[in-house]
Amino acid sequence: MSVSKPSTARAKLTLKRPHRLALATLPPRAFAFCHTFGLTVWIALAEGSGWRLILPGLLLLLWPAVAYAHAVLARDSKRAEFRNLYFDSLLFGIWCGVLDYYLWATLFIGLACFMNNMVVGGLRRMAVSFALFAGGALGWGVLAGFEFRPYVSMGLDIYQVSGAVIYLLALAYVMNGQNRKIGRSITEIQYQNRVFHALLDLGMVANRAPNINSLLDDALRHLHADFPEYGFAVFLQERQRPEVTRYAAEAGLRLSLEDERRLGSRLARLHEQDGGTLKLNERSDGEQLYATSMAGRLSLYEGWLVVRAPRLDAALERVLTLFVDQLAAATENKLLHLALQRAAERDGLTGLYNRGFFESALQQSIQGKMQQPGIDFAVLMMDVDGLKEINDQYGHLVGDQLITTVAERLQLQCREGDILARYGGDEFVILFPSADLSAPARVGDLIRTHLEGQHCVLATTEGEGIEVALRLSLGSASSSEVPAQAVLTLADNRMYDDKTQRRKSSVLN
Numbered sequence: 001m002s003v004s005k006p007s008t009a010r011a012k013l014t015l016k017r018p019h020r021l022a023l024a025t026l027p028p029r030a031f032a033f034c035h036t037f038g039l040t041v042w043i044a045l046a047e048g049s050g051w052r053l054i055l056p057g058l059l060l061l062l063w064p065a066v067a068y069a070h071a072v073l074a075r076d077s078k079r080a081e082f083r084n085l086y087f088d089s090l091l092f093g094i095w096c097g098v099l100d101y102y103l104w105a106t107l108f109i110g111l112a113c114f115m116n117n118m119v120v121g122g123l124r125r126m127a128v129s130f131a132l133f134a135g136g137a138l139g140w141g142v143l144a145g146f147e148f149r150p151y152v153s154m155g156l157d158i159y160q161v162s163g164a165v166i167y168l169l170a171l172a173y174v175m176n177g178q179n180r181k182i183g184r185s186i187t188e189i190q191y192q193n194r195v196f197h198a199l200l201d202l203g204m205v206a207n208r209a210p211n212i213n214s215l216l217d218d219a220l221r222h223l224h225a226d227f228p229e230y231g232f233a234v235f236l237q238e239r240q241r242p243e244v245t246r247y248a249a250e251a252g253l254r255l256s257l258e259d260e261r262r263l264g265s266r267l268a269r270l271h272e273q274d275g276g277t278l279k280l281n282e283r284s285d286g287e288q289l290y291a292t293s294m295a296g297r298l299s300l301y302e303g304w305l306v307v308r309a310p311r312l313d314a315a316l317e318r319v320l321t322l323f324v325d326q327l328a329a330a331t332e333n334k335l336l337h338l339a340l341q342r343a344a345e346r347d348g349l350t351g352l353y354n355r356g357f358f359e360s361a362l363q364q365s366i367q368g369k370m371q372q373p374g375i376d377f378a379v380l381m382m383d384v385d386g387l388k389e390i391n392d393q394y395g396h397l398v399g400d401q402l403i404t405t406v407a408e409r410l411q412l413q414c415r416e417g418d419i420l421a422r423y424g425g426d427e428f429v430i431l432f433p434s435a436d437l438s439a440p441a442r443v444g445d446l447i448r449t450h451l452e453g454q455h456c457v458l459a460t461t462e463g464e465g466i467e468v469a470l471r472l473s474l475g476s477a478s479s480s481e482v483p484a485q486a487v488l489t490l491a492d493n494r495m496y497d498d499k500t501q502r503r504k505s506s507v508l509n
């Protein structure tokens with residue numbers, strides 16, 4: 001499909017919309033000049049000056065159109081309109097001179113000029129307007145000779161005063177329209193500010209959250225705080241199995257667990273739909289639920305942002321799209337960050353912390369002990385006995401199973417705060433960051449009671465199950481016994497001694 005460009009001639013003819021000031025002043029200006037033309041005709045007829053006065057008066061009728069065209073064509077429409085207002089003062093000043101300074105006209109027209117300039121530019125502009133008006137009026141007198149006729153007739157006075165009243169009312173009407181527009185603009189700006197604030201909040205929350213659950217919880221809490229008139233929920237469902245909701249959070253929706261489950265399965269059925277916002281259902285409180293899809297924005301999940309609102313207008317739809325973009329980007333970044341963090345900190349086979357993570361945690365404990373000598377730390381080292389034999393006899397895959405089985409069972413004996421790591425091949429270590437030797441002694445006892453000699457079944461590559469008894473050598477040390485830097489070496493030596501002892505006793509048995 002080809003798209004034709006508008007010709008240059010047509011483009012030139014396209015007029016831009018003038019500044020709102022020019023639009024607002026057009027009707028009162030047209031009225032004022034028409035009224036003054038009427039006044040001119042009245043005086044011409046009353047005085048018998050005929051076309052001598054009326055013909056130049058016709059020019060007055062042209063000015064509002066010329067002023068409007070000036071504002072439309074000018075590069076800076078607002079400045080052009082400001083100049084028009086000055087020109088109004090000059091023109092009216094001259095015309096009051098032409099009309100021999102008829103009192104009511106000079107007074108009302110002058111006041112209208114000063115007022116208009118005062119409204120748009122304050123005292124300074126009013127002073128300039130006054131100077132132009134007076135200059136025009138006096139200049140005409142100097143050029144054409146001063147003739148004063150402050151009163152014409154009662155009829156003309158009534159005409160002039162009525163015109164002034166209509167003009168003032170028209171002006172008030174225009175100002176009311178402008179005020180309403182300003183009010184609407186302020187409301188819109190406040191709404192945009194809230195959107196901007198909410199987007200900033202989402203970015204900040206995303207940086208701070210330690211995991212996806214708290215990211216979604218905090219993000220929705222902030223959204224609800226910024227937009228208390230709406231309720232929010234978010235659902236992340238597995239792409240391949242959308243019926244599985246992996247993460248869900250809500251703020252201001254007051255969903256029961258059952259509601260959440262029902263909403264989750266409703267969304268799972270919608271996941272084929274392309275982006276955009278869908279109406280879900282009406283709530284008992286007369287409000288409605290809408291769901292905006294995160295379609296294509298997450299690599300592993302289908303995501304939905306659900307909002308409770310009285311109705312969906314264009315502004316809300318735009319805002320929801322922005323929130324969905326920001327939330328999806330934050331979630332995707334956090335998932336990526338957590339995956340990278342996990343890869344850097346964890347051992348690939350067992351999922352425990354790796355040696356690098358353990359060593360940096362140990363360094364922190366060593367420094368902590370140096371700064372606060374009263375706080376100790378302890379280490380328990382463990383080595384699986386007989387792994388080489390299993391490897392040699394059944395292969396490395398079976399050896400791997402032994403390692404993962406030991407890792408799982410060790411994990412069960414640890415408390416929150418204990419750092420269990422795979423230190424090397426068949427070696428494990430637990431760091432107790434704020435404990436003395438009693439902690440490794442306690443865990444050592446648990447291992448001797450619950451692991452030592454326990455049987456586990458490992459599957460060979462041929463599909464057979466072999467039964468293996470778990471055996472571990474242990475060695476522990478604490479910073480209450482030796483300088484902090486020597487704790488790990490002491491624990492290692494003790495583990496080696498334990499291994500030697502166990503070998504000896506197994507030979508004797």
Ligand SMILES: Nc1nc2c(ncn2[C@@H]2O[C@H](COP(=O)(O)OP(=O)(O)OP(=O)(O)O)[C@@H](O)[C@H]2O)c(=O)[nH]1
Nearest residue numbers: 383384385386387388389391396397399400425426
């Ligand atoms: N299956 C498997 N074996 C490993 C892994 N890492 C190290 N090993 C093996 O573990 C064994 C460790 O050697 P040793 O410390 O002598 O093993 P052991 O037979 O338990 O001997 P003791 O510790 O002295 O009782 C070696 O055979 C390594 O090849 C691993 O990730 N998987």
